[in-house]
Amino acid sequence: MVKQTIRIFARIKPSVRKHQQGIYSIDEDEKLTPSLEIILPRDLADGFVNNKRESYRFKFQRIFDQDAKQDIIFENIAKPVAESVLAGYNGTIFAYGQTGSGKTFTITGGAERYSDRGIIPRTLSYIFEHLQKDSSKIYTTHISYLEIYNECGYDLLDPRHEASGLEDLPKVTILEDPDQNIHLKNLALHQATTEEEALNLLFLGDTNRMIAETPMNQASTRSHCIFTVHLSSKEPGSATVRHAKLHLVDLAGSERVAKSGVGGLLLTEAKYINLSLHYLEQVIIALSEKNRVHIPYRNSMMTSVLRDSLGGNCMTTMIATLSLEKRNIGESISTCRFAQRVALIKNEAVLNEEIDPRLMIIRLQKEIADLKEELAVVTGEQRTEALTEAELLQLEKLITSYLEDQDPESRLEVGADMRKIHHCFHHFKKLLNDQKALEKSQVSSEIKDQERQEPPKEEEYKKLQDLLVQRDNEISIFAEGQRNCYPPGWKGRGHKNAPHPHISQHPTLLPSHGAPSQEKKMSPRAN
């Protein structure tokens, strides 16, 4: 992770009236941070901001004076960012300043001379040169070009060449996923395999930008443009892919509505521009304040798109473009003030790596195939997915003899073959389940048998009760008989006083002659 505050640079546009004496001075003491002093001319000091102050001093990473050429700007500002993008970090360079201060010239360049090429073409050239030289990685490059005008996004890389106004271009909208990542719907990503293809895309975007421009909407002044290089890289054979994005941003003119004196539709546009830049300012103020939890990124499309570039996962650089002429002093001071706040924002850039599941599967499949081959070499046998019939038979034999072996120390040796080990476990599990099922069925059949053999308790109790009543009757009959000792009127079997047939057959209950004490021995009820 790289922790870094946003780096701020100042670039002063060449003045038509050559160096206006006394308006500004640059202090470039090597030991100190360079500073730009803006000196208020006497006639302005009375009416502007604070009539007591005569000068304002602002610190920058570096200040490029009027004579700084495009190659110097690229080398010092854009090249370090391009390098970090090539290393896998996100990068952003944005130009901020009033209309006509040189934002487009700095970011895209001038059309007159080849040497006027700006940061975008020079960065593309640098990136593709690096990609060509570096054979240790596989790179993929895509380009997108977004224009934001009046809070609406438009895809400048519409290849139909039919746009005669912004509304003819595909409209881009913002989508946010549950992880709060921003996705731009309808913004096409075009693959560029060479510098030429990438430059053609830049040209297409700039052409669409110009065609869509109307006198009322001088696009470069009134809209924000974000040219993005999406770079993916991976080492050959690796499933880890690095994704880095480089935003090159040309913001709308930063002048304030109150001072620009516009009206009607233009005023609406100016409000929008300023609203958009106002929200950018709000985000920057929030980020520069310590302990501020909520950052209002969602308020505008631009801050949503640049969310990572501002206080997030990105190496960000700002170029404050200044047109330091007497009439622009106010705007120049406000641009510098804005830059000072931006310089307080800390970003934390991390390498954006992810595993490509498709590549991972391919890699694992290859690894399995390699390992199988290696195993075959070591074991001398070619292994198939499943065990062969012969192997299964041999394994069954081993398992049987292992189970039959009474020795508790005995071992089942199947070798280092996971297929065989799994088969053994499977076999033991089956045995265990069979055993459980058998025990269960045995228990249930025993219960059934018992139920069949033992009559219900109530029935048994009734039988016993009946038997008891019967015995009581017999005993009382027997006792009666004893007392009467078979009276002369005894009529034998069938008589109402005759002993019960069972009693007559029961030896212990049969009356014995000459044993009168029998009655005493046998009480009618034991209980």
Ligand SMILES: Nc1ncnc2c1ncn2[C@@H]1O[C@H](COP(=O)(O)OP(=O)(O)OP(=O)(O)O)[C@@H](O)[C@H]1O
């Ligand atoms: N450093 C420079 N060297 C030479 N010419 C420059 C420089 N900066 C700006 N210019 C010229 O000044 C004019 C205005 O610049 P430019 O269009 O870049 O301003 P801008 O800030 O992008 O304005 P807008 O807000 O309208 O987009 C252009 O003609 C451009 O070529």
